[in-house]
Amino acid sequence: MRDNKTSQAANEYDANVHKTLPRYHLxxxxxxxxxxxxxxxxxxWLDSGCGTGTLVLQAIECFGKMKIVAADPAESMLSMAKEKLANYEITYMPAGSEELCCPDSFDVVTAIMSHHYLQDELRIKATNNCYKLLKRGxxxxTFETIRPISKQGIQIGLERWKNAQLLSGKNAAAVEKHISRYGIEIFPITIQDHINILQAAGFSTVEILWVSCMQAGFYGIK
Incomplete structure (x- = not known):
């Protein structure tokens, strides 16, 4: 049984995520x-789906001391984050974005590779929660795995994703196992669907930040 929703155990995540997600560092x-x-x-700053705390650490190194809340539904991931961030004052929440309830508001809310595990209703709820927790301005x-708009586009995208994982050194069985999660445990939506959800949540500015193969980043300003 997995200890989180990713395809690898929490204690193996940092070592393997780059093999699964091309250009993950970007x-x-x-x-x-x-x-x-x-x-x-x-x-x-609120990092929802904080995983092992890598983004939080980089944010501290980049911007210095600030109030940080790190949230993740997987206790195993939060344990790794607490170890990585032991030298910093962080508030931890064992919850996903769709469950968040926090009295504070934030200048930045991030959800990196976490909402694609949610189906439509919960994804909308998660996005709305992130919007509510933001300060004005x-x-x-958010970054997520996406769904191309055509059946052929999906096939091509998945084949490219397979090849990228194989080139990273991942074995063929592990690659097939990960790709098999598409549409079963991972629920991608199109770029336009992402934009629509962000606009419906109330963001005054909604833009695409980054796209590569089967992953994309988006941002909204309140």
Whole structure:
């Protein structure tokens, strides 16, 4: 039984995520670069689906001391994050975005590779929660696996994703197992569907941040 919703155990996540998600490091790089532009001096940051705490650590290194809440529904991931961030004052919440209930508001809310595990109703609820927790003028950033708009596009995208994982050194059985989760345990939606959900949540500005193969990043400003 998995200890989280990803395809690898929490204690193996950092070592293997780059083999599964091509250009994964750019998800964080692009997020941090966007925040520098929109909210150059954030005072409060919520990372929902924080995983092992890598983005939180990079945010602290980039922006310095601030109020940080790190949330994740997997206790195993939070345990790894607490170990990685032991030298910093962080508030931890064992909850997914769709469950978040917090009295504070934030300059930045991030949800990196976490909402694609949710089906439509919960995804909308998760996005709405992230919107509500933002301060006016704050920025929300999300990255997810996406669904191309055509059947052939999906086939091509999945084949490219397979090849990228194989080239990273992942064995064929593990690659097939991960790809088999598409539409079964991972529920991708199209880029336009993402935009629609963000607009419906109330964001005044909604944009595509980054796209590569089967993953994309989006942001909304409240």
């Amino acid at each position: 998800f964080h790089t692009e997020t941090l670069d966007l925040v520098k532009t929109v909210v150059p001096k954030p005072q409060a 704050g920025v929300y950033v």
